Amino acid sequence: MPVSGIARQSAAPSDPLGADALARLRSTFGLPGFRGEQEKIVRHVTDGGNCLVLMPTGGGKSLCYQLPSLLREGCGIVVSPLIALMRDQVAGLLELGVNAAVLNSTLSWEEANEVERRLRAGDLDLLYVAPERLVTPRCLAMLEQTDIALFAIDEAHCVSQWGHDFRPEYIGLSVIAERFPQIPRIALTATADDLTREEIAQRLGLTDAPRFISSFDRPNIKYEIVDKTNSQKQLQAFINERHPNDAGVVYCLSRAKVEDTAAALNKAGILALPYHAGLDARIRESNQDRFINEDGVIIVATVAFGMGIDKPDVRFVCHLDLPKSVEAYYQETGRAGRDGKPSTAWMAYGLQDIVQQRRMIDESNGSDAFKRVSIGKLDALVGLAETVDCRRGRLLRYFGEETAGTSCGNCDNCVSPPKLWNGSVAAQKLLSCAYRTGQRFGAMHLIDVLIGRLTDKVKQFGHDRLSVFAIGSELNEKQWRAVMRQLVARGFLYADAEHFNALMLTESARGVLRGEVELMFREETGRIRAPRKHARRGELASPRADNADADLVSRLRAWRAGIARERNVPAYVVLHDATIDVIASEHPTTMSQLREVPGIGDKKLEHYGANILAIVNR
Known part of the structure; x- marks a missing residue:
């Protein structure tokens, strides 16, 4: 748990529980006081209450179950989805003198038996268990014969089909409430919208339990989203100019892109290691260990990497492809700056990202309801990418948190407000071009027609004879791509996956063509903004x-x-x-x-x- 920003508090002598909690907080964790909602949560769970905790990455979630486990009789059982998370948490606890262990697939038969023996003997304070292991009849029978302090379900959003990281093995965790109704349960996550929260509460038997919701604000993280041109060169420039020799995570959508990006960074003299499910397990584990244990290592990964990684000094998280939702974006960017020091969340984003994600939703095997929710979540993320207002404010409002003021002082839009231009006429030209060419062509062909390029394809279909040919020569290719992206983002155009991503008009495009809708677009510069030395809300490192x-x-x-x-x-x-x-x-x-x-x-x-x-x- 990060140690910066700890409030110094004291408990009244007449409050034995509070005094005991503070004494243990100080003696075991070396912390002088609680932060935010931690004290209320610790008190509630230690008293035997159930609860749902929503707290940002780096906000101190683990303390909310670790400390009550030490204050209550018995062993705290922590359900954790990733081996890396269990390993790091247990290593940290052992350093603090806490008797902790793991029970997962990495253990040999003899090792697992020894952990079980210690659990039955009352020799453990905390036991981290994989969800698929916990729900086995053998494990449940063993737990029924054990003195248990509490159950903690970490990364609880994994239980929800509406969450960004649904895991089928989490569904079986409803058995905890059924088999152990008298033992307190605490479910914890850093990201969950209203729909996800309701499903977590329902599946884990927490519908009547209080919800402790901390601020989702990570003011030490600077959010930046740039127009994607050449993402690998943009990434190299960002790292060299902004974060040389810093540890960071770069997310890509495909395994091939992970490999290509890592290779390109190394060729440019930047130490980067790939991580994805297709790598040999030994190489994948070695790369993860180097990232965790060495300074200044960059990991290039698919989303298979990172959940539960406790490395506190990750200075930047970059996305070269659009995530699936605001929740996924928030979870992944939250791996930066866990120690409270200034860090950056940077993303390169373009039209193809929207097209690709929507195609993946359309081609998925999910129900119609699931697809509708997924499209809604994607649209919310696209709205965050396209907004000209404070990104932090938009992000926080998504999670139901209102913000004071209109500027955070530590996102790209607040540091360098984007220029706006009236794109209504440009939008009409583009929509007319898509319509008059039969709504059968993709972005590049439409740009060729608008700019007036006599390509073989333009001449083949006779589009050089249309009234829309060369009517958009006042804008260059990059500017037209930005117009297209923003029209797709706002729902006036969509890419038809069944027809090679041909851009087609939606019903709402009629209002634009008739001049009934005024469209203000952001002006894309493509430049990387230099960091501000003293962002108003971004400097949360220790004041000393x-x-x-x-x-x-x-x-x-x-x-x-x-x-x-x-x-x-x-x-x-x-x-x-x-x-x-x-x-x-x-x-x-x-x-x-x-x-x-x-x-x-x-x-x-x-x-x-x-x-x-x-x-x-x-």
Whole structure:
């Protein structure tokens, strides 16, 4: 859990539960106080209550079940969908002195038996279990004979068919409420719209349980969406100019594009590793381990990568293809800046992205209702990409959160407001061109006709003799592509997948052709905006980080890397960057002073205190 931005609070002596929770928070996790809704959630679950928790990535969800598990009798059972998530969480807990283990397919028969023995013996505080393992008759029978503190269902959106990452194995988790009705259940997710929340509550037996909804705002993340021209060159320029030597994640839709993009980055001198389901399992695991354990590694991946990755110092997340929904976009971009430091969510987006995603929906095996919901979710994401207003505000309103003011000061539209132009006439020309050519042709041919290019195809179909030939020569190809994209995004045109993505008019196009609709389009510049040094809402790193001794930071990181290799754990499990920054700012010289640094609990002080002080005092 990130240590930056922790509020310092105290509990009244007359509140034993609050005092115990704060004492354990401090001694085990090294944190001086709760953030946001954490205290209410911890109190509610520790008292035996069920709840649904919606909290952004990096907001401290894991503490909401880890701490109650330590405060209640028995072992906390955590349902987790990914092996990487379980491994990292358990490694971090073991560093804190918490007895934690996993039960999943990576264990041998002997290892699984030993975990089960420890569980029955009451030797575990937390056990992370894969959903498909938990619902087996053998596991359920074992749990019925075990003292259980609580059940935590992490990434709970996976239970919903309306969620962005539905997993069939999560459906069986309804058995928890049926078989263990007296044991508190806490379902947690970072992304869920109203429809998804309702299905989570219904399937997990939480319809009457309170919902704790934290702000979805990640103010340290700068949101940027650019017009896609040459996405690989745009990506290289973005990394070189904005995030050289930083860790980052680049998302692509296909395995082939992942491989091509990783190869192109490496050819440009940027360390990048591919990750997708088609890779050999050993290579995939090795690439993931390098990304987690080494500094400055970029992973290029399909969406198979990332859920549950706890690496806190990912400085950027890039999308070279449009995700399926706002939820997916928010979840994926949320992997940046988990430590609260300034980070970037950057996406290159174009007309083909909309066409491709809509074709995938149309060709899917889903029901008509599922397709309608999927198109609605895609349209909401396209609206976010096309908006000329604050992107953060639009994103938050999607999740039902109203924002104060009209500018966040830390998205591309707020930092450099886009210029608008009246595209009504251009839209009429394009729609007329699509209509008069028979609504049988794609984007490139229509642009050729509008600009007046005498291509073989134009001459073959006699389109050089139409009244629309060359009527759009005042705009260039890039500008016409932007017009097309925005007309498709607003529903005046659609690409017919059955006819090679021919652009066809919708019923609503009539109003544009008749001049009844005024269309204001954003002017596409295609340039990468330089980062603002002091974005109004984007600087959430520790306030002492700017005063950090750079040489001491380097020495502490080098020491941390050695310890991480020795213990075979990610570096951030030893110490978070934010903790190192505070040490390098305050220069503690005694154990008691070091103990006051957020992120230094009793076990870390015992294990590493002397070494850290020796480095500080060197």
